[in-house]
Amino acid sequence: MSEESDGKLIEDSLIQLRCHFTWKLLIEAPEIPDLENRIWEEIQFLDTKYNVGIHNLLAYVKHLKGQNEEALVSLKKAEDLIQKEYANQADIRSLVTWGNFAWVYYHMGRLAEAQTYLDKVENTCKKFANPSHYRMECPEVDCEEGWALAKCGGKNYERAKTCFEKALEGNPENPEFNTGYAITVYRLDKFNTASGRNKAFSLHILKAVRLNPDDVYIRVLLALKLQDEGQEAEGEKYIEEALTSISSQAYVFQYAAKFYRRKGSVDKALELLKMALETTPTSAFLHHQMGLCYRAQMIQIKEATNWQPRGQDRETVDRLVQLAICKFEKTIMLKRTFEMAYVDLAETYAEIGHHRKAEEHFQKGLCMKIFEDQLKQEIHYRYGRFQEHHGKSEDKAITHYLKGLKIEKMSHSREKLLNALEKLAKRCIHQNVRVVESVSLLRLIHKLKGEVSDALLCYERALRLAADLNPIF
Numbered sequence: 001m002s003e004e005s006d007g008k009l010i011e012d013s014l015i016q017l018r019c020h021f022t023w024k025l026l027i028e029a030p031e032i033p034d035l036e037n038r039i040w041e042e043i044q045f046l047d048t049k050y051n052v053g054i055h056n057l058l059a060y061v062k063h064l065k066g067q068n069e070e071a072l073v074s075l076k077k078a079e080d081l082i083q084k085e086y087a088n089q090a091d092i093r094s095l096v097t098w099g100n101f102a103w104v105y106y107h108m109g110r111l112a113e114a115q116t117y118l119d120k121v122e123n124t125c126k127k128f129a130n131p132s133h134y135r136m137e138c139p140e141v142d143c144e145e146g147w148a149l150a151k152c153g154g155k156n157y158e159r160a161k162t163c164f165e166k167a168l169e170g171n172p173e174n175p176e177f178n179t180g181y182a183i184t185v186y187r188l189d190k191f192n193t194a195s196g197r198n199k200a201f202s203l204h205i206l207k208a209v210r211l212n213p214d215d216v217y218i219r220v221l222l223a224l225k226l227q228d229e230g231q232e233a234e235g236e237k238y239i240e241e242a243l244t245s246i247s248s249q250a251y252v253f254q255y256a257a258k259f260y261r262r263k264g265s266v267d268k269a270l271e272l273l274k275m276a277l278e279t280t281p282t283s284a285f286l287h288h289q290m291g292l293c294y295r296a297q298m299i300q301i302k303e304a305t306n307w308q309p310r311g312q313d314r315e316t317v318d319r320l321v322q323l324a325i326c327k328f329e330k331t332i333m334l335k336r337t338f339e340m341a342y343v344d345l346a347e348t349y350a351e352i353g354h355h356r357k358a359e360e361h362f363q364k365g366l367c368m369k370i371f372e373d374q375l376k377q378e379i380h381y382r383y384g385r386f387q388e389h390h391g392k393s394e395d396k397a398i399t400h401y402l403k404g405l406k407i408e409k410m411s412h413s414r415e416k417l418l419n420a421l422e423k424l425a426k427r428c429i430h431q432n433v434r435v436v437e438s439v440s441l442l443r444l445i446h447k448l449k450g451e452v453s454d455a456l457l458c459y460e461r462a463l464r465l466a467a468d469l470n471p472i473f
Contacts, residue, residue: 010102010111013118016134018141019099020060025152027064028369034284034335035152036061041280042151045250046217050176052081052093053147059100060148063107071104091124095136096144139170143177150184155371160184179218186221189228190374216242220255227259235259250279254286261289266296284335288344291327294320295348324348339365339375343382350390362386373409380404381417394424398441405448418445436465 015022027035039058043051059074078097086093102117122133130136146163149156164181171177182205205222219238226235239259242252253276261269270293277286298320301313309317328345331338346361362383370376380400388397401421405414422445428438443458 010106010114010118013134014099014103014106014114016132017099017102017118017121018135018145019096019103020056020148021063021100021103023145023148025060025148026155026371027152028337030336031153032061032064034337036065037282037284037334039151041250041283045248045279047247048215048217049085050147050179052078052085052097053144054151055081056096056100056144057148057151059104063104068104068108072101075101075104089140091127092136092138092140095121095124095138095141139167139174139177142167142170143174143180146180146184150180150187154187154375157184157188161188179215182218183221186225189225216245216247217251217255220252220259223259224255227262232263236263250276254283254289257289257293261293261296264296266293266300269293282334284331284338284341287327287334288331288338288341291324291331291341291344291348294324294327295344295351298324298351318352321348321352337368339368339370339379342368343379347382347386350386355390358386358390373407374411374413377404377407377409377411377413377417380407381413381420384417384420388420388424394428397424418448421445436462439465 036058039054039061042054043058055074055078059071059078062068062071062074075097079094082090082093082097098117098120102114102121105111105114105117118134121136124130125133125136128136128138142163146160146167149160149163161181161184164177164184167174167177168181186205205218205225219242223235223238223242226232226238236259239256243256245252253272257269257272257276259269260266260272270290273286273290273293277283277290280286298317301309301317301320305313325345325348328341328348331341332345335341342361342365346358346365349355349361350358362379365379366383370379380403384397384400384404387393387400391397398421401417401424404417405421407414421441425438425441425445428434429442439458439462443455443462446452446455446458
């Protein structure tokens, strides 16, 4: 048989495998540097027993960068960890790694080695009486697919959740499956509205904590979730407990900092972020959080001085603005696809009257390919606010509030869009500006809120106003 025929047969077998090369991970080219950086951070600083999958993902990223020899090194590391951590089920746990090996060797033109790893997969499938030669359905592989998807960004989260749910169907008490499910649903949960949140979610996290008593990473996420639900005091207990541990400190510091920033303890948040940066200086997340802290401090001073800081306060505000700008720009340099960093940078420029630069960075955020509906809504809301309060363009503000509302995803950002549009419309009516249009906007707002009778009243009022403006003789 010719080498070309061998290659075609191997390719036909490869596409049946369940591994990173066949999972259709949604990774944009500009995201690869940040993804690789986060993978290395996890390998070095997250204390977990579940490191096999991260080495497999690193191998795939190395392949995407054209570094197949380095990919093989990562796969060998994954193989070694399987023998160490899962010696009693090494064959099942090796299926993904073997599949990745086969794909890498195939891309390197080393067909014999590719076939060797295909044979390993096939033999395992036969051993467990699997109907397919190269594709095995089992919770362990579902779980690893879930971890890979979860690591590759928000546009993959729904699929990751499905994978962990499928894994839990096969083994509902498995700590790794529960941990993966809890983390993924936590990340998805931020896109839900306050009224529509999954109130049972904390139970998923608590279950993971119970099954993984040493997993401090889960504890800080639980703390943030409790803070979301208005149970900040209870959440802080988990934060304080996690901070006493030496495990996964870089991760604990960064999420504890987020907790304290949202609590209003900005100085404490900055202290934790600076400690985290000592070990992970290239973390886009950390630089972004520091930027948010500096902005929060700046806003605190402005509010305390009735938005008219003078003297020393003015100097402090100017210094904090420059620090925030520096951190947001560093964030973008490290992660060019960090949409909200562009928006935060734009708003910071707007605070000091640099409207051209603000517009430039808002446009960068608006022009990015965004998969999460809630994120699109938030950017339209923030840009609408900029146009309303800094650009002095109510027309553009209305346009972007409406663009955000066209996205029907129920979210906290959608609620903010409705409230902003309602306030603007009522102000126009009060000032007797474009009253018919504003009443029509109020009608739309009531309709979207499900307030049918109020919407009907606005409709009738708009008709009367239009008739008064255009009488028929």
